[in-house]
Amino acid sequence: MTLSSRVVTPVIRLILSLLCRIDAAEMLKIPRKGPLIVVMNHVNFLEVPLIYAFLHPRHTVGLVKRETWDNPVLGALADSWEAIAIDREGSDMSAMRQALDVLARGGLLLVAPEGTRSGHGRLQQGHGGVVQLALRSGAPIIPVAHSGGEHFWRNFKSCRRTRFTVKVGPVFRLVPPATGDGNASDVPESVVHSVPRSVRAEMTDAIMNRISMLLPERQRGVYPHPESAPMRVIRIV
Numbered sequence: 001m002t003l004s005s006r007v008v009t010p011v012i013r014l015i016l017s018l019l020c021r022i023d024a025a026e027m028l029k030i031p032r033k034g035p036l037i038v039v040m041n042h043v044n045f046l047e048v049p050l051i052y053a054f055l056h057p058r059h060t061v062g063l064v065k066r067e068t069w070d071n072p073v074l075g076a077l078a079d080s081w082e083a084i085a086i087d088r089e090g091s092d093m094s095a096m097r098q099a100l101d102v103l104a105r106g107g108l109l110l111v112a113p114e115g116t117r118s119g120h121g122r123l124q125q126g127h128g129g130v131v132q133l134a135l136r137s138g139a140p141i142i143p144v145a146h147s148g149g150e151h152f153w154r155n156f157k158s159c160r161r162t163r164f165t166v167k168v169g170p171v172f173r174l175v176p177p178a179t180g181d182g183n184a185s186d187v188p189e190s191v192v193h194s195v196p197r198s199v200r201a202e203m204t205d206a207i208m209n210r211i212s213m214l215l216p217e218r219q220r221g222v223y224p225h226p227e228s229a230p231m232r233v234i235r236i237v
Contacts, residue, residue, distance in 0.1 A: 149162065
């Protein structure tokens, strides 16, 4: 954790607490140490600094779109949090290697599988990069879902505080078909790469449905029935 992060993060948390009425008690469920992949829904700019601030002082590194550094203020904030820049237009092997290194060092990796902000707060289709990270690292996954942030700008313009609620689900692991025991760290690299595309898609959907379970029905978007969705590719730990 950088010196600037230790100084900036409490200030960010104070500012957000003034702008929002934050119910983040469930953040205490997130383990203090990793390796751990934290997956979350992505609504707007608000949740990333908020999640970072409420995980402080735990060492958390996030995958952040490369365009963030086009804004000097946001870029400086991302640097203070040692964020990993990712190119959303294609396969970014450099970002993948950096993310795997964070997990290898026992860090918490923050990932938004939707890849882009929804704005409206309803879950969008998840992307499979998080599956690749989980299979190659063997790290467990914990789902985090937040609601309320979709109303932030409307409330801000009306000088009202936004009610922001965070829910945290149980930790789980992906179950590689080759082993059936949910321990990808023991799976040879060749087996990880041999997981069929259809199974990886099922894993992605299972991850997104674990997030969906934590959201109000109005925000479940393309994952409207998580309770009845197939979960054979994950194991709660």
